[in-house]
Amino acid sequence: xxxxxxxxxxxxxxxxxxxxxxxxxxxxxxxxxxxxxxxxxxxxxxxxxxxxxxxxxxxxxxxxxxxxxxxxxxxxxxxxxxxxxxxxxxxxxxxxxxxxxxxxxxxxxxxxxxxxxxxxxxxxxxxxxxxxxxxxxxxxxxxxxxxxxxxxxxxxxxxxxxxxxxxxxxxxxxxxxxxxxxxxxxxxxxxxxxxxxxxxxxxxxxxxxxxxxxx
Amino acid sequence: xxxxxxxxxxxxxxxxxxxxxxxxxxxxxxxxxxxxxxxxxxxxxxxxxxxxxxxxxxxxxxxxxxxxxxxxxxxxxxxxxxxxxxxxxxxxxxxxxxxxxxxxxxxxxxxxxxxxxxxxxxxxxxxxxxxxxxxxxxxxxxxxxxxxxxxxxxxxxxxxxxxxxxxxxxxxxxxxxxxxxxxxxxxxxxxxxxxxxxxxxxxxxxxxxxxxxxxxxxxxxxxxxxxxxxxxxxxxxxxxxxxxx
Numbered sequence: 001x002x003x004x005x006x007x008x009x010x011x012x013x014x015x016x017x018x019x020x021x022x023x024x025x026x027x028x029x030x031x032x033x034x035x036x037x038x039x040x041x042x043x044x045x046x047x048x049x050x051x052x053x054x055x056x057x058x059x060x061x062x063x064x065x066x067x068x069x070x071x072x073x074x075x076x077x078x079x080x081x082x083x084x085x086x087x088x089x090x091x092x093x094x095x096x097x098x099x100x101x102x103x104x105x106x107x108x109x110x111x112x113x114x115x116x117x118x119x120x121x122x123x124x125x126x127x128x129x130x131x132x133x134x135x136x137x138x139x140x141x142x143x144x145x146x147x148x149x150x151x152x153x154x155x156x157x158x159x160x161x162x163x164x165x166x167x168x169x170x171x172x173x174x175x176x177x178x179x180x181x182x183x184x185x186x187x188x189x190x191x192x193x194x195x196x197x198x199x200x201x202x203x204x205x206x207x208x209x210x211x212x213x214x215x
Numbered sequence: 216x217x218x219x220x221x222x223x224x225x226x227x228x229x230x231x232x233x234x235x236x237x238x239x240x241x242x243x244x245x246x247x248x249x250x251x252x253x254x255x256x257x258x259x260x261x262x263x264x265x266x267x268x269x270x271x272x273x274x275x276x277x278x279x280x281x282x283x284x285x286x287x288x289x290x291x292x293x294x295x296x297x298x299x300x301x302x303x304x305x306x307x308x309x310x311x312x313x314x315x316x317x318x319x320x321x322x323x324x325x326x327x328x329x330x331x332x333x334x335x336x337x338x339x340x341x342x343x344x345x346x347x348x349x350x351x352x353x354x355x356x357x358x359x360x361x362x363x364x365x366x367x368x369x370x371x372x373x374x375x376x377x378x379x380x381x382x383x384x385x386x387x388x389x390x391x392x393x394x395x396x397x398x399x400x401x402x403x404x405x406x407x408x409x410x411x412x413x414x415x416x417x418x419x420x421x422x423x424x425x426x427x428x429x430x431x432x433x434x435x436x437x438x439x440x441x442x443x444x445x446x447x448x449x450x451x452x453x454x455x456x457x458x459x460x
Contacts, residue, residue, distance in 0.1 A: 002291045064366055064412040065405045066373035069384055073405065076397040102453060151454035158277040165377050172280055185288035192276055192284045199275035 007186040011178050015190060018174030025091050025160050025170060030153050032096025037103030041111060042133065044104065063101040068162050070094050075166040091163030091170075099156050106148045110141035147210035154202050158195065171195075217390055217400070229386035230407065236300065236372045236382060237411075240307035241365060247312025252319025253345060266316070273313035279374050282306035286378040303375035311368045314452065318360045322353035355426040362419035363452035366412045373408070383407065 043055045062070070071094040075087065085093070114137050122132040164173035175191040178184075217226060254266035273281075285302040289295055297305065326349050334344035376385035387404045391397040 002294075061405070061409055064370070065408045066370040066384070068373040068376070069387070069401060069404050069408065072384075072388070072391075072397070073401040076391055077401055080398060148451070148454075151451065155453045158275075159279075161277050161279045162374070172277075172283065176283065179287065185291045188280070188284050188288040189292070192280045192288075195277050195280055196272055196275035200271055203271075203275070 007184045011187045014174045018171035022170040028092040029095035033099035036100035040104035041107035059101040067098045087166045087168035091168045110145035150206040225386040229383035232382040239304045243308025244311040248315025251316035255320045278310045299380045322356040358423040
């Protein structure tokens, strides 16, 4: 057993920097995942084949390939013909894009769960397509999928350390940098425990939310 | 794109390493799933508590952090040194096993209570009941969520490249460093992972059909080419929860 609390103390300032970066990645990633996922879900319900087919193909591809390789692709390939982005920005886009393909499925399930009568009522009231979605379907669909969406935020939190592989200094990135320069390993343990400490209460909270919102 | 030497010395072995890591960690995850999943249905509270703690801890950690911890922190903390591949397989198997235990627990809980009662009436021991009545009936229910989890695991194997296991992602990174030309190799990598996921799904579909036939059930409806990669199931592979969908 080889453990030194002094090392933990020295790591703490760096650790909090890392927490901040992780939370930034998570917050912005969630925003992208939630909004882009909704776009995918609505596009997949279109009756135009030329919209649904490419969207289905792209989302299936993104969902079934590793986020890590996608991050490498975004970080090393995209700048060859597109904008050069910082590791954190790349990470946020990667996380958001990857998880948008999951949230699309969640929204889809929620939309399918809205009774057909609601669509018919909207037609009977001659609501426009936009009003049908924004005033009738989505409010009912989203309410019941909020806990499922929340579960994906926790999943995204656990995938967020992958952005350290392209050089972002999130919790794991800071932990690795600290361990490598000081030849210690306590920082990695601290980071590991921190993930459990954040993820466990979050999942408890979601379970409580699920009991309240879903019946 | 890559020289023949690179292809035979790094890329092909890399693909083979990815396959190996997938198989080993899937086997470990399956064992952990069944062990923890059945223990979580135990009538003894202490057993339920211990297995539940395992579930919460390993579901709460990030697989990548766990991998770094196994590879670099465990040797100095506990004095056990793993070869890099073992550290990767352990981290993947233990975390995905925790997700899988929820699948096993859920499927066991879904077996009709009358089946268990019939077993009691026939004077079966607890182990006999589990082995001959409950698990065989729960098994077909488990396959679709296991399929999704297996694809998540396959995607997770790319993480071993970060602890210097020479899988195909590692080979891709090497090629980028050597040649500076990253577009073709990363595109190829993504396509190979996608093809692997597709093949795994086909295999799991066969398994599912066979399991359902053995149960005397009709096979599930046919699905489209692209929509068929993921199975619809009540248990969520990514979040490891009985999803609210």
